[in-house]
Amino acid sequence: MTAQLIDGVALSRQLRAELTQRTRTLTALGQQPGLAVLLVGDDPASQVYVRNKVKACAEAGIHSLLERHPASLSEAELLARINALNADPRIHGILVQLPLPPQIEAQRVIEAISPAKDVDGFHIASAGALLVGQPGFWPCTPYGCLKMLEHIGFDLRGKHAVVIGRSNIVGKPMALLLLQRDATVTVCHSRTPNLKAHTLQADVIVAAVGKAGLLTRDMVKPGAVVLDVGMNRDAAGKLCGDVDFAGVQEVAGYLTPVPGGVGPMTITMLLANTVQAAERAAD
Numbered sequence: 034m035t036a037q038l039i040d041g042v043a044l045s046r047q048l049r050a051e052l053t054q055r056t057r058t059l060t061a062l063g064q065q066p067g068l069a070v071l072l073v074g075d076d077p078a079s080q081v082y083v084r085n086k087v088k089a090c091a092e093a094g095i096h097s098l099l100e101r102h103p104a105s106l107s108e109a110e111l112l113a114r115i116n117a118l119n120a121d122p123r124i125h126g127i128l129v130q131l132p133l134p135p136q137i138e139a140q141r142v143i144e145a146i147s148p149a150k151d152v153d154g155f156h157i158a159s160a161g162a163l164l165v166g167q168p169g170f171w172p173c174t175p176y177g178c179l180k181m182l183e184h185i186g187f188d189l190r191g192k193h194a195v196v197i198g199r200s201n202i203v204g205k206p207m208a209l210l211l212l213q214r215d216a217t218v219t220v221c222h223s224r225t226p227n228l229k230a231h232t233l234q235a236d237v238i239v240a241a242v243g244k245a246g247l248l249t250r251d252m253v254k255p256g257a258v259v260l261d262v263g264m265n266r267d268a269a270g271k272l273c274g275d276v277d278f279a280g281v282q283e284v285a286g287y288l289t290p291v292p293g294g295v296g297p298m299t300i301t302m303l304l305a306n307t308v309q310a311a312e313r314a315a316d
């Protein structure tokens with residue numbers, strides 16, 4: 034078997050076209066969606082991510098405000114900026130790019146963002162809403178993974194999903210979203226003995242660890258759907274995921290490539306959350 038690839042670029046194009054329409058409608062009403070992106074310091078990966086987010090906003094007709102701050106910025110100064118953006122009616126979403134320098138406590142900064150503008154879905158109020166199944170913003174990467182499963186028409190009811198990774202940004206919210214769709218969910222992590230025994234049972238595997246080559250073909254049940262959230266560099270410096278692509282492609286039913294899979298979907302769902310925040314504010 035050769036896996037069908039789930040093309041995150043093509044799906045993003047389609048979803049972004051729909052979002053652009055919703056943005057036009059809001060803009061015509063004088064309610065153009067606006068996203069503030071705050072970057073502290075000069076982490077090279079963060080610079081690339083932030084640039085891609087701002088570019089995607091422009092393409093979808095979303096107003097974006099990019100604030101670059103020096104690595105020496107104090108926590109109090111950042112909190113003051115967030116308070117100002119919370120009160121700014123042109124801004125519907127606030128994103129503070131992580132990681133932050135050591136003098137700033139990330140969770141305290143995230144909690145300062147108004148939950149109505151928490152388009153990253155990292156606020157405790159957003160996490161709590163997801164836990165109990167109330168409306169709120171879902172973290173963009175797991176949300177994008179769910180959209181990919183919807184796109185291939187995969188019905189999660191009664192299926193066994195294995196999530197590898199337990200981060201607050203991907204693993205934990207992914208598990209909750211899969212559970213909400215009636216999957217049976219196993220969360221594996223660095224302390225899980227015999228990972229393969231779990232993954233071999235899975236109808237869906239989400240690999241979100243940050244370790245190149247973690248998931249090999251012998252760990253995948255034939256026909257399983259494999260979503261690769263990893264963003265790593267291989268020995269040659271080439272971008273790769275957590276999945277041994279060439280091997281797993283031979284057994285999986287569906288597989289997401291890296292690059293061009295989950296990555297573009299993460300940005301697409303950030304746009305979706307921003308448009309949704311603007312729609313809620315306009316109501």
Ligand code: GUN
Binds near residue numbers: 129130131153173202
């Ligand atoms: N750093 C790495 N991924 C993310 C993300 O999705 N959002 C933010 N704010 N920072 C990140």
